[in-house]
Amino acid sequence: MKRLIFLGPPGAGKGTQAKLLAAKTGIAHISTGEMLRSAISSGTTLGKQAQTYVDKGELVPDQLLLDLIRARLREPDAKNGWILDGFPRNASQAAFLDKLLMEMNQACDYAINLEVPEQVLMERLVGRGRKDDNPETIRRRLEVYHEHTAPVLDFYLLKGNLKSVNGDRPLEEVNKSLQEIVNGGIRDLK
Numbered sequence: 434m435k436r437l438i439f440l441g442p443p444g445a446g447k448g449t450q451a452k453l454l455a456a457k458t459g460i461a462h463i464s465t466g467e468m469l470r471s472a473i474s475s476g477t478t479l480g481k482q483a484q485t486y487v488d489k490g491e492l493v494p495d496q497l498l499l500d501l502i503r504a505r506l507r508e509p510d511a512k513n514g515w516i517l518d519g520f521p522r523n524a525s526q527a528a529f530l531d532k533l534l535m536e537m538n539q540a541c542d543y544a545i546n547l548e549v550p551e552q553v554l555m556e557r558l559v560g561r562g563r564k565d566d567n568p569e570t571i572r573r574r575l576e577v578y579h580e581h582t583a584p585v586l587d588f589y590l591l592k593g594n595l596k597s598v599n600g601d602r603p604l605e606e607v608n609k610s611l612q613e614i615v616n617g618g619i620r621d622l623k
């Protein structure tokens with residue numbers, strides 16, 4: 434049973450890798466981006482509130498995410514561990530998660546930084562073609578990443594549970610490194 438946080442810029446492959454790892458290990462995959470997109474497409478109150486932010490590549494206001502995560506981590510499938518993909522995305526979300534996990538008597542085992550060079554990220558995102566993958570929004574999402582999300586790496590570095598994985602490799606190879614971390618194998622895989 435493992436609890437993992439996937440960090441790394443947009444296009445690093447967090448979603449792809451988390452999905453694959455979840456399928457192989459039975460750990461729940463929790464993607465805030467997917468939850469928001471599904472809320473938007475079904476037109477819920479949350480979806481309506483989140484849409485303009487997602488479309489512009491801005492972060493959705495914390496309060497909306499906090500309620501969502503609190504409820505999601507309490508669902509039965511999350512008892513077998515979880516992979517958080519897209520959360521926390523700024524320092525205050527990281528502080529919130531820390532407190533929430535403490536209240537729940539849980540702790541994250543590893544925060545995993547998927548490292549991919551910026552040029553590769555751009556190519557991947559442009560090729561993906563999601564609604565928020567147009568050049569202007571992509572540029573903004575990368576800026577938001579550097580400004581708000583990259584500092585979250587330091588939070589987990591200081592806690593001593595940050596690991597880096599080279600995400601600029603074939604999908605299966607990256608996933609193998611992640612599985613080794615889940616299995617508590619070799620440390621500090623690159």
Ligand code: ADP
Nearest residue numbers: 443444465466486487490491492493519520522
């Ligand atoms: P990517 O990591 O490829 O940019 P995501 O699916 O993780 O894609 O996120 C898509 C969008 O959803 C983000 O650009 C942002 O608007 C919103 N979002 C997702 N997670 C969060 C979060 N934790 N806090 C605020 N906004 C979020």
